[in-house]
Amino acid sequence: METAVKVLHLKKYFKEVKAVDNINFQIQRGELFGFLGINGAGKSTTINMLCTLFPPTDGQVEICGYRLGKDNEKIRRSIGVVCQNNSLDNRLSVKENLVIRGKLYEKDSNKLKRKLDDVCEIMSLKELVDRRYAKLSGGQKRRCEIAAALLHTPEILFLDEPTTGLDPATRKLVWESVEQLREELNMTVFLTTHYMEEAARATSIAIIDAGHLKEQGTPFDLKERYAKDKLRLVAAAGKEQKLIQMLEQKQLSYYVKESDIILTVDNSICALPVLEMCREVLDGFEMLQGTMDDVFLNVTGRTLENRES
């Protein structure tokens, strides 16, 4: 498989702030790469360097085979960027905005018109094209921003927190559009987010924390390694002590949350012998799948409280 993005020892220091500190990763062509981290972790700094907005303090970057710092203009032609803040003009209509953006890439106005129709189709903007950008909802604006970045059919699409601040339904819609892009156009997508759960939809994930790359892999792989499944046991009336005794006898580690007893297991299959053993003292049970939240917490060693800060 071809490599779309190659990052080696990338660093960015703002005076004493080490925003990005020696990170390495690769993205294969056609991947949906999720760059995961809390606010201030260094996501935007990384994406802005890859998009040629400012130079790294140190390190090598190759995008679509072009060296950053040497072939910046070629890189700019190969990428589409949706920055963290909306960047279209409030005072112009959606169509005016898209035409202006498109003309900066495509000189042939017939071709541009076709592309305009295409992206409006993909991002379902047909009804919005004549509306003033300022009057759109947050989700509609986001879709326009993505459409503007797609006008020149880039090989790689960079999205900096495309779903931040949107309601869950709209977030889902944005993800669906992105997945569709990847499938239909075989586009490589680099996306940052601080919503841990939605990162599970990516094909590959990297977790960044305080400028350091902590872990990377597929969501499945990371969950396997960092998010153990949990077994929640509900004891039959009056059998709580009995259940606890049985678990202790087998030296199984558990903890009690409210009236439930929760066991961490390597995977669902490992729960079977436990269930078999305690069958007669149980009222019910539930398997809790490991989540990306767990992965994130285990990887970064952070607690949920300071996550949203």
Next chain:
Amino acid sequence: MKEIYVLVKRNILIFIRDRASVFFSVLSMLIVLMLMAVFLGNMNTDNTVEVLEQYGGIRNATLDRENAKRLISMWTLAGVLLVNCVTVPMTVMGNMVTDEMEGRLAAFYVTPVKRSKIATGYILASWLIGIVLCLLTFGLGQGYLAACGISMLNISDCAALAGMIFLNTFLYSAVAYLLALFIHSSGAWSGMLTVIGTLVGFVGAIYLPVGMLPEKIVTVLKAFPVLHGAAMMRSVCTRDSLAATFAGLPTEVSEIYQSEMGITISLNEQTISDFTSVFFVIGLSAAVTVAAFVVSKYRAGRDR
């Protein structure tokens, strides 16, 4: 070239769509025009009539006053025009600062369009809007004066004045771009605009004639293009009314008057020709433009 055209069009559109801002730009220049015509105009007219009485012996007093009134009206109009040549391009350039603040500039920087072209887009848009609004002020000013019974400038003087408007608005568009590279908040920008708008009236000796300012200050002002811009425009605007007003008087009287009113600038006892002032403004424009592109290019390789 197409990219520059697209960017200029976009920048102009952004400015025009902000109706309130266009309205207040036009309103503020009209207010300045009115205030100057009504208050400062009378004072300066009286002074001029005094000069004429002093040197002219017994002349036709009514005609003198009428000539002086036209002379001062044209003098005032030239001053107002120069203020607009400075402030309008600066106001328009405010959109670049907002673009930077709200992340829109970054969106242009990630396109393959060269930064120099993006810079050109901002400068040209400010320049064009500056030209249009200044010509509009001139038209309105002439119309207002005509309504007051003051005859208009002839075609060739109008053409020369238009050329000076082109020249001066360009200079201040380039200056505005250079400043915008260093100012990162629209609050700071509008604060700066207020300061510049107020200063320009004094630096160009528009509110007060040069003759009323201390000599040391005038010496310093001669190094700034505002005074030169004002002088060249006044010189064109008052050419024919000066001739009429000072007809039959010794040339020294007119010369002293012109230098007191900032219609001509003198350096080391020598009068600087309009040509020299024009040349100074052109040279400065070139220097500022080069500086703007150099800073812009240097920035491209560094953090914002």
